[in-house]
Ligand code: FES
């Protein structure tokens with residue numbers, strides 16, 4: 001049994017302690033916007049924010065979390081989809097297949113929360129998520145547009 005606070009709501013989940021947070025989010029809580037890619041913390045498809053940090057939920061057991069920590073998934077990046085990154089993603093048509101993009105957005109949101117006007121180097125250092133469609137240039141432009149930096 002674990003008690004987590006996900007998207008502002010405290011939830012009890014009946015799982016083994018070593019269950020990865022990703023599967024709790026997807027299977028117990030039904031929040032399927034967070035994706036499974038590699039399962040070994042390499043691709044970032046499963047990225048969520050925990051207390052403002054971008055974490056790869058496939059490789060962290062649910063026992064590593066408690067209800068005081070604020071876990072945020074793509075479903076609650078903003079209450080109504082109006083986060084500046086979501087607006088920029090739509091304006092610039094960032095996604096291709098879209099599979100990696102919820103993880104990309106959560107990583108980008110964590111970056112902008114800490115570094116509101118990131119340099120190219122800071123974007124490159126923070127955005128290590130893999131996109132098989134190769135949308136990297138548009139992701140960088142989307143982050144800059146959301147941050148109010150000239151593209
Ligand atoms: S699925 Fe978690 S990093 Fe790839």
Ligand code: FES
Pocket residue numbers: 095096097098099100101130131132133134135
């Ligand atoms: S948009 Fe297809 S994997 Fe990134």
